Amino acid sequence: MTKTGLTTNHASVVENARKNGQPFLEQPYHLYSEANHHTWKRLYARMEPSWQRCANQRFLQGIESLCMNHSRVPRLEEINRFLNPLTGFRAVAVSGYLPAFQFFDCLSRREFPTTITVRDGAHLDYLPEPDIFHDVAGHVPMHTDPAFADTLVQFGRCAHTAAELAESAGSHAERVELLGSIVRALARFFWFTIEFGLMRSEEGLKVYGSGLLSSHGEIEHALFSPQVQRYPLQMEWVINQTFEIDHYQPLLFIVESFDHLYSQINELERWMRAGRLNHTAPGEPLFLERELQGFLPKEKAAHA
Numbered sequence: 001m002t003k004t005g006l007t008t009n010h011a012s013v014v015e016n017a018r019k020n021g022q023p024f025l026e027q028p029y030h031l032y033s034e035a036n037h038h039t040w041k042r043l044y045a046r047m048e049p050s051w052q053r054c055a056n057q058r059f060l061q062g063i064e065s066l067c068m069n070h071s072r073v074p075r076l077e078e079i080n081r082f083l084n085p086l087t088g089f090r091a092v093a094v095s096g097y098l099p100a101f102q103f104f105d106c107l108s109r110r111e112f113p114t115t116i117t118v119r120d121g122a123h124l125d126y127l128p129e130p131d132i133f134h135d136v137a138g139h140v141p142m143h144t145d146p147a148f149a150d151t152l153v154q155f156g157r158c159a160h161t162a163a164e165l166a167e168s169a170g171s172h173a174e175r176v177e178l179l180g181s182i183v184r185a186l187a188r189f190f191w192f193t194i195e196f197g198l199m200r201s202e203e204g205l206k207v208y209g210s211g212l213l214s215s216h217g218e219i220e221h222a223l224f225s226p227q228v229q230r231y232p233l234q235m236e237w238v239i240n241q242t243f244e245i246d247h248y249q250p251l252l253f254i255v256e257s258f259d260h261l262y263s264q265i266n267e268l269e270r271w272m273r274a275g276r277l278n279h280t281a282p283g284e285p286l287f288l289e290r291e292l293q294g295f296l297p298k299e300k301a302a303h304a
């Protein structure tokens with residue numbers, strides 16, 4: 001076991017896989033250090049009371065049905081043993097950020113790209129990039145809900161629809177511009193729902209977004225701070241709204257139910273096909289042309 005175990009930015013197995021262009025890997029479980037397990041235990045213990053107060057019921061049931069380990073970093077294969085029979089989803093280990101098309105394509109196959117490193121225990125709140133606590137404790141319990149799981153699959157299909165529409169656009173520059181606009185809309189929708197969504201329930205407003213479910217400081221702020229603007233999800237607003245990732249979100253959107261969320265992702269695809277995502281407001285998130293080209297495999301092959 002190495003001294004640093006599998007700590008974010010200090011896990012050589014993961015760093016090397018990334019450098020070698022290997023996006024997927026096995027979770028090298030034996031490499032987690034005791035410090036990594038201790039960090040997981042502390043993160044879990046301090047989130048639990050907030051989950052009881054703020055998380056939606058499906059998340060709480062999901063945590064239970066996955067038999068999530070409270071005190072040790074979970075093994076993805078154990079999580080998948082419980083998750084897969086419920087919705088067909090699997091958590092698959094990745095070495096880092098996946099380009100947008102690859103990420104969405106995984107979702108269409110019911111695979112969730114999952115970070116396996118653990119944040120530095122000396123800075124529990126500092127999160128320069130997702131870690132396993134965000135991905136496994138924040139995201140994966142939601143994948144036990146069938147309508148939520150179907151929503152993720154539909155996100156994946158939307159990426160394929162975007163690729164199809166871009167293929168039929170004119171020049172290379174027009175294709176990239178079109179993709180830039182559509183992928184911006186998809187990413188904004190993902191951000192304001194899957195990552196930071198709120199949902200009504202009989203018990204009041206609850207959190208279902210994973211960015212909130214894995215944030216000790218922000219989860220209660222999102223529900224109770226008078227400074228946060230909370231509005232019913234409006235498609236035209238969400239797809240044109242920029243966001244910043246380095247502070248608490250000042251604006252959040254509310255859905256009525258998971259079925260409502262699923263209906264909205266289908267609506268998003270209809271808007272895409274109708275051309276209504278072709279000119280979304282510029283700004284964050286920004287995608288490099290190289291990343292957008294991932295949506296144009298045929299074009300890439302033709303230039304190879």
Ligand SMILES: [Fe+2]
Pocket residue numbers: 130134139195210211
């Ligand atoms: Fe996330």
